Amino acid sequence: MTLALTLALAVGLSLAPLPEAWRPIPSLAQGPVGPQLLALVTTSSHAAKRKAIGVEPDTGPAPEVPELPEEEAEETEVAEADTASDGGTVPAPAPVADSSDTLGLANLGPATLTKALRMEALREKMGSKHVDLDPGCRRMGASGCEEGGLEPFFKALRALRYGGRTLPVRVEHLGDSLIASDHINDVVRERLQERHGSAGKGFLYIDRPTRSGRGVRAGQASEGWEFIRIIDRSPPKDRLPFTGVAFTAGGPKGPQDVRFDIGDARTAEIFFLAQPNGGSVQVLADGKPLQRVQTRWTPAEVANARVKLPEGAKTLTLKTRGKVELHGVSLENGNPGVVYDTLGLPGAYAGVFLRTHRPYFRAQMRQRKPSLVVLMFGGNEAFRLSRDWTKPEEIKQEAEQLVKLVRESVPDAACLVWSPIDAAVRTMGGDLIPRRGSRMVADIFRDVAKEGGCAYWDALEAMGGEGSAIRWLSSGLLNEDLIHPRAKGSDLLGHLFDLAIQRAYAASSPPRIAAEPSGLQNTDKSLTATFRRLSKLEKGEDARLGILQMGASHTASHYFTDAMRNALAQRFGDAGRGFISAGKPSDRLKPAGVSRELTGEWTVEDALQATTPGQAWGLGGTRAVGAPGASLRIRFCEGCTAATTPPARLSLYWLDGPGSGRMEVKVDGSALPPEPAPPEPFTTPTVRIRSFPVSGPAHELEVLNQGGGALTVLGAALDLEQKGIAYDAVGLPGSTASTLASVDPQALSAQLSSRKPQLLVFWYGTNESGQKDLDAEKLRTEYGALISRLRKDAGGAECLVIGTTDRLQQGADGSWEEAPALARVVTALPEMARAQGCAYWSPRAAMGGDLSMLRWQRDGLGHADGIHLTPEGYEKLAGSFLSDLLAAYEVFKTQPPALAAEGG
Incomplete structure (x- = not known):
């Protein structure tokens, strides 16, 4: 009855003598009546749905037929994903990448490369583009940018490549319904892990946050779990974690459980809320108990528990007892590699993630230790802007606050901001036109990324620019809601994003040093x-x-x-052991049968300590300065038995000069006559060398300071005259x-x-x-x-x-x-x-x-x-x-x- 009355009123108003802009259905010259009536019916149906889920109705002028908000479109996208068409049969090229690799296809396996080249053929067909990342700048210096916006991420990837990193390289990707079912991200994750190694599945929800769509990033949960989400109309401001969803058990529906496929994981990290009167979680592997996690704590705060998984285990099960709030589970294998977390919620926008509890957001983000945080919003901002539910200033302020929250939470991580993708609307006349606001939001996000030290990717331009959504719809890459890509379209977006990352990674890598002969x-x-x-x-x-x-x-x-x-x-x-610098005892000399010994007060100095250049040092840049009464011994060939005893020369190197002490020299325990004084006293420290004839390689040289000042010894040498x-x-x-x-x-x-x-x-x-x-x-x-x-x-x-x-x-x-x-x-x-x-x-x-x-x-x-x-x-x-x-x-x-x- 409501539909009939609506249609009758629309026809009546359209035939009445009213201004054209006021008519629900324009004149017949602007298009057939049938599609316009269908569009009107669809509009009424959508408005009823928005009212049911708490979305404010449009109160402003509406030259465009309102499309579904992204909250509603997720089910449609998933339902049609498996039947999505790629717009025609695209021949699969041979899996060979250009040797110059200007696209970013390097280091992909044959099967993945074949898919990537198929995506390339589809990209050309659709007029989509390879759009490079704007790297941004994390740190400016006097000479310009000293660190690009993605450098922490790229540095971590390089460390994986060259075997110098043992920790996972984690990516936290926050976004809206475009990734809620892990579309787009699945392509990027697969390729990053193929290039750099997989460290596991990463973070998984307890259940799908909307109980619709693919469940690849969630466990298999019992039906009694309740959840609170930041996309809800009035979420509690002091409860929600960085994931945006809290799963609770222990209410009227009693205990709950959830099961995860372990895969290659060797550790499970459980994220939960420790709270007053909190219950417990029994952790089981293949049905066998591993441990029980207690969640009681005062005051309430987020916590995590790491559980080692048995070798060969297939399933992980969590069973609750009492009041329990879980946020998710991370499954990792302990290997160096990439972990790519998907945290997507239908209907989300930057301002929505600001509803998370800030202390919880910071604590859990830091616990994940990401190398990169991706912020993928804009579609709902553009939708809200097109409906006049928000203003550009508000969009920018919310995006700035979210970037700031991320940078403060994980200051060592890189950040990357997406633009919205293109979307379309159907006019009352049945025509498809680009949605108003997408380019404006993209420009706002570009500025926010630049000001916040983040990289930026223009997904709208990569998709093909404004109007590309219409082409995608006609080729079967976009759902009928004119917002969400089908599976093949999502794959193409993931392909373009992955290659943009790879090109930026290659460009940021320091030039490899030319191989030396x-x-x-x-x-x-x-x-x-x-x-x-x-x-x-x-x-x-x-x-x-x-x-x-x-x-x-x-x-x-x-x-x-x-x-x-x-x-x-x-x-x-x-021809002999040669020169030995004066200094402290050293075990490194023992293999050669050489030892040094300092007795009394000695100071061993070196040229690195010199405050002024031009000082006199030994050949090794050191000298030993002994106070009166101190002695120094250097032994050559200690403990060795020489087959022959050829003539040899034992030499002492020291500094003579003003204030030098009186030196006594002994060779093999026998004192030698004093060194004759120079004809004229030295006015500056001067190197003096005295040699003593000996035989064979085994000898001890001892220097004693008999007083009168400090004695500076540089070293000694033993040379065989053969x-x-x-x-x-x-x-x-x-x-x-x-x-x-x-x-x-x-x-x-x-x-x-x-x-x-x-x-x-x-x-x-x-x-x-x-x-x-x-x-x-x-x-x-x-x-x-x-x-x-x-x-x-x-x-x-x-x-x-x-x-x-x-x-x-x-x-x-x-x-x-x-x-x-x-x-x-x-x-x-x-x-x-x-x-x-x-x-x-x-x-x-x-x-x-x-x-x-x-x-x-x-x-x-x-x-x-x-x-x-x-x-x-x-x-x-x-x-x-x-x-x-x-x-x-x-x-x-x-x-x-x-x-x-x-x-x-």
């Missing part, structure tokens, strides 16, 4: 004299090769150089090439002249790679000048530069990434070595190149700090260096005798 480089002329001496030693001729390696902790640890010294001495002969290799290793942990350059040039020159090395090995760069503001050009210039000067001081020694090892640094989330200046160091050092006429060897290339430190860590060869190696790692690296050195030497031996003899 392996093996020893620049050896054609740089090591001629070195190889010539090796050749003489190998032939049994009388020769000596002195090698002096200077560097940082890789050198100071002695593991690398000990391995090199032992191998070279075994093949070419041993053919062979002498390999000095002087390193200072934490130092750089500039540290060495700051040492008093005369002090270095005096010690190098005494050591007389024929080959200088420089191993700096690892510490430089950790300097964010490293000036690569300055490094090349100053390091090169230092090498040139020290070669002259050493009497024209040849040079070999060792580059940096692979160096990583760990973020607060446990993920690993390359040191900030690693690329600059890797590029600068080979160029500098070539310019100085030095040979060059890359430890990083020998380790395996790009992010090889992660593999060395897994194999027990790399230290947990991402910088140093283990003793086994240093020995392995020394083996690679020795192999490359000897391989170059073997090539040298094949040269014509005249060329091999060049170099002096």
